[in-house]
Amino acid sequence: MSVAIKELCLVPVQPDKAGLLKELFVEMAKTIELPHPVSAKESDIRENFLSGEPGLAWFINFDGEIVGYVTGYTGINSSRAQPILFIDDIYLKGSARRRGLGEKVIDELKTIAKGLACRELRWQALKTNVGAQRFYQKIRADKSDAAIDYAISL
Numbered sequence: 001m002s003v004a005i006k007e008l009c010l011v012p013v014q015p016d017k018a019g020l021l022k023e024l025f026v027e028m029a030k031t032i033e034l035p036h037p038v039s040a041k042e043s044d045i046r047e048n049f050l051s052g053e054p055g056l057a058w059f060i061n062f063d064g065e066i067v068g069y070v071t072g073y074t075g076i077n078s079s080r081a082q083p084i085l086f087i088d089d090i091y092l093k094g095s096a097r098r099r100g101l102g103e104k105v106i107d108e109l110k111t112i113a114k115g116l117a118c119r120e121l122r123w124q125a126l127k128t129n130v131g132a133q134r135f136y137q138k139i140r141a142d143k144s145d146a147a148i149d150y151a152i153s154l
Helices: 015-031 042-048 101-115 130-138
Strands: 008-012 055-062 065-077 082-092 120-123
Touching (some): 008 101, 015 055, 055 101, 065 120, 101 120
Antiparallel strands (some): 008 055, 065 082
16 A cells, blocks of 8 residues: 655745735734734735745645745845845644644745855744744744844835
């Protein structure tokens, strides 16, 4: 008897899938109880994530099914003068959690970052997202308390 091996891969989101990516943004926002609504328009998603600049987006595909997404962008860590891949969102649907997929996603992101000549993979977690924080501790990601986020809406 043969056993089917299930595969996980990150698939670049194509412009015609901006609507599906937006649906996942909304689902993620509800899941983590984001304090503000998702205001992204499909046209903005296409322009800012799916054109290759400035953002990047991947669907998390597991055994032929989209089970989440990752968004991010590249930049330079000025104190080290080294390129980094900054991850804005890592989202797995509830049905895909606690199955070891998160570690596989991080491994895929490491490979992508190296392919982009990045020397570091960096992300943030909401203080209220305790489950994500536990996962990041489990995979031994370095936690930094060195910075506080600020923003100005334009």
